[in-house]
Amino acid sequence: MILPVHALVRRRLQQTLAETFGLQEADQPAIAIEMPPRRALGDLAVPVAFELARRLRKAPRAIAQELTTALGTIPGVARIEAAPNGYLNFFLDRRSFMLDRLRGAAPAAAPPLAGKVIVEHTAINPNKAAHIGHLRNSALGDTLVRLLRYQGRPVEVQNYIDDTGVQVADVVLGFTQLEGRDLAGVQALANDPAVRFDYYCWDLYAKVTEWYEGDATRLQARAHAMHAIEEGGNALAGMGAFVADRIVRCHLRTMARLNVDYDLLTWEGDILRLRFWAKAFEELKALGAVFLQTEGKLAGCWVMKIEEPAGAADAVPAEGETARDAEPAEAEREKVIVRSNGTVTYVGKDIANQLWKFGLLGRDFFYRVFDDRGGRPLWATTSTPPAGGAAPPPFGKAAAVYNVIDSRQAYLQQLLKQSLGTMGFPGQAERSTHFAYEMVALSHATARELGYADTESSGKPFVEVSGRKGLGVKADDLLDRLIATATAEVMQRQPELPAADARVTAEAIAVAAVRYFLVKFSRGKVIAFDIQEALSFEGETGPYVQYAVVRANNIFGKLRERDGLDGTGVIAALASLPPTALTEGDEADELWGLVLEASRLDELADSAIRALEISQLAKFAFTLAQAFNTFYHRQPIMREERADVRLWRAGAVEYCRQQLTTALGLMGCSVPTRM
RNA sequence: GCGCCCGUAGCUCAGUUGGAUAGAGCGUUGGCCUCCGAAGCCAAAGGUCGCAGGUUCGAAUCCUGCCGGGCGCACCA
Structure with a gap:
């Protein structure tokens, strides 16, 4: 716990700069506290003298020397040295520092910011098994949650379930159109212990994609199914609800293996049924933020104007091109919020959801216990008042929100933030953060191992995971392989260990291997996932x-x-x-x-x-x-x-x-x- | 075309709001298990920080322009 020491040193420096050099705090440069490259130089280093050299018209070293004497003694600091190059180096009192830390007696760090934080992560479409790409989201999100809690901030973890989207509709069509199943048939399948339901849907989803490609008119069936699911109260909606529920339970089991869990499952269907969207829609219309487009290709849609980044809107046409040649749509882009068939797009639903997260919607969900989790109830939203049971904790009404979503959705997240501002909540827009990270792709070697031949001929540096095509490493398969490898290693090293203990140990090792692997890269980097690399337990793992x-x-x-x-x-x-x-x-x-x-x-x-x-x-x-x-x-x-x-x-x-x-x-x- | 991201050792990546001699892992080569566990440790080799300008006392880091790659710009999410 070094931050309290940083805080103390910084405060004393600020005081000294004010007293000795007459620099009030507002005029002072930010005081950075670094680690010297070699321990012999000191324990903490402050380069503030460089910053002040110009302003005070003095050499950095002279300033550092003056500061050294003016600072006097600081509790916990054994001595301060002005380095020949102008650095101010602090040597800590080793004995008291170490004893305080061992006793846990170190003063607490700065008090955490007030207010609850909502972190939304995972949010896998509930129509197929989780894959390696989803795991990066969950690992980043769950670690962020743990870090915030470590800092002392109250955190609410939400997992958004898109049960009314096109992907669930696709799998429902697979069951009805390709396999001729009714709800009872799907239930029988899901209840068959020999069937891994999420894996089954994984394959079916890929088949549906091929089915669409076979005949373009089949897309009409998709639109119809989507509409039916959104409407509710019909056979397709009933099947969609069943599929989503079962797949979500699969996802939760997978995530539990990785020590990832949630406080609340937010179901998109509830946002619709409770007319959250209708409320948000009224306000957006009243503000003129969305309007009915009457002409062009978007005629009949309710659309939102997209704010162009500064400078982009009035960009001059490139040479050889006149303004007349440029697409009119380029100058004023519009995003569809309500489709011409009356259904709401993801952005529309999520605007309502964001407003609810900040407690700005003026409406609330009902809540039900989704899973007991051995006495720690996992709550989910619902559309109807529950019959009885325990009262849910207070959900929503956050001071800040993090949405963990891959960077391909940056554009949509930008819209979300923009609409918060437009609706008169600039502060909440400011505290609404898109935690963006790059996708996980597959290395060519791993794609080949999965049976995809000749991916190299694409010329791309990696192979993009595609749920639609069924191309990817399933999370449970990866964990199973890691556990198998780890078990072999453990048994080799600890031959006398009972098999059950070896298994427990192997599971802990497998989780550490995969979770560390998924967070060791900075978030802006595409991970070209390589199974052999991930199976390693040596080196930086x-x-x-x-x-x-x-x-x-x-x-x-x-x-x-x-x-x-x-x-x-x-x-x-x-x-x-x-x-x-x-x-x-x-x-x-x-x-x-x-x-x-x-x-x-x-x-x-x-x-x-x-x-x-x-x-x-x-x-x-x-x-x-x-x-x-x-x-x-x-x-x-x-x-x-x-x-x-x-x-x-x-x-x-x-x-x-x-x-x-x-x-x-x-x-x-x-x-x-x-x- | 426009926007965002990436470019550092053979490969995969760190590099902390600009700071002291650019660091790891893997791979390669050579050492270390009668000594708290070798999933480890030690050592060696390996870099024009994509290129060119600029700002600064100081640039891998900030700015501008190029080059190369990725992703977005749907009545999918």
Whole structure:
């Protein structure tokens, strides 16, 4: 926990700049606090003197030197040095820093921002099994949720279920048109223990796509089915509801395997049935934000004008092209909100949903318990008042909203934000964040392994996953393979371990492998998923981090066995020990470096949230595990004979394992007892 | 055509609101298990940070223009 130290140092610098240089806080540059490249230079570095050099007409070094003396003493800071190049370097009081952290006595970080945060993630169309692309969404979203909660913010996790969209309609048509099933037939299929219903729908969905391609008039059947499902109260709608319910339950089981869960399932059908959209539509019409288009190809549709980014609207035509040649639609783009057949597009429904999330709609859902989850009810929205039962917690009315959706939908998210602003809620628009990330594609090797020949001839660097074509790695298949591989590894290393325990361990390893893999890349990068790469448990992987903690835990197992010492025993013993092993010599510097690095979890968590870069958390955990492994090899604990040295090292191991366990937990990963 | 994203070592990627000598993993080569677990550690080799300008005391990072790649610009979501 280093942020409280940052806050203290920053505050003292601001005071000193005001007192010594007469710079009021408003005129001061932002004070960045960095880590020096080498520990010998200091523990914290502040480059503020460079910033001030011009304004004060002095050399950075002179400013740094003045600051050094003017700052005086700061609690917890042993000394301050002005580096020859102008850096201001802070050396912390190692003993008190480490003891405070071990005791958990470090002052709390800045109080978290007030108000509930809603994070919406996963949102898989409920018409087929989850695949690797969906997993990236869930892993990023769930980790964001855990990070926000770690910061002390109240978070509500929502999973949006698009049960009235075209994709459910497609599968319903597959059942009725291709297979001639009625509702009872689909129910029988779903209840057949030999059938994996989500896998079955996966294949059926791909067949429906081919069926459409066979005859363009079949698209009319699709439009009809969609309309029927939206209307409700008919056979197609009944089947759609059944399919969506069953597939959602499949998705929840898959996600539970990865330690991902939710507070509320928001069903799109309820938004329609409760006329959320009708309410939002009235307001949008009254504001003139949407209007009925009477001419052109969009005649008969209710449309919304799209705000062009600044400068784009009045762009001059390219040379050789006159303004007359340009499409009129280019100048004033319109997005269809209500189709000419009267159905509402996704954007329309989601505008209503966004308003509800912020408590701006003036209407609420009814709620039902969707799943018991062993005493932790999972709630879902519903359209009718429930007969009785427990009262739901207060949902919605958030201060801020994160929508975790891949960047291909950036355009729609932009519209959503825009409409919030248009409707008179610029503050909420500002606090509505699209957490955008790039898609997961497949490497050519993995596509080939899945039976897709000759994907290289496309000339593209990767193969795009396509649910429509049934092309992709199913989440459960991937997990099964990872568990099988991990089980083999565990049994090889721990032959005496009972099979059931080996399985539990393998599951923990598999989850860490896949979750770490999905968050280690920065979000702007397309992941070309390669199954062989993902099956690795070595190098920069989740299992590497787990392994470091297992080793640390083993040390304490042995300490307890031999010396009767546990974590708290070590901490108690350290209080009366001279700190030489922490303060003098190369080994002490290395020990201290490990403790300081471990303390940065809160700093990295904060940074990861601000930048929406979960990869920073992953990188932190890996780097710390690496530092621990180096320390582990160089500075033994059990066989160290000097008692004080042994205990200080044990203290470092204790803090390290705590921080690494927390970091893994933030990524939804656990630590096996052995592996 | 317009918008967004990406371009850093053979491959896959980090690089913290511009800061000290550009770092990992994989792969390659060579070492380390009578010693807290080798899913590990140590070492070596490997980079005109796509190109060209500009801003700055300082640029992989910011700006402009190119080049290459991806994704969007549906009465799908």
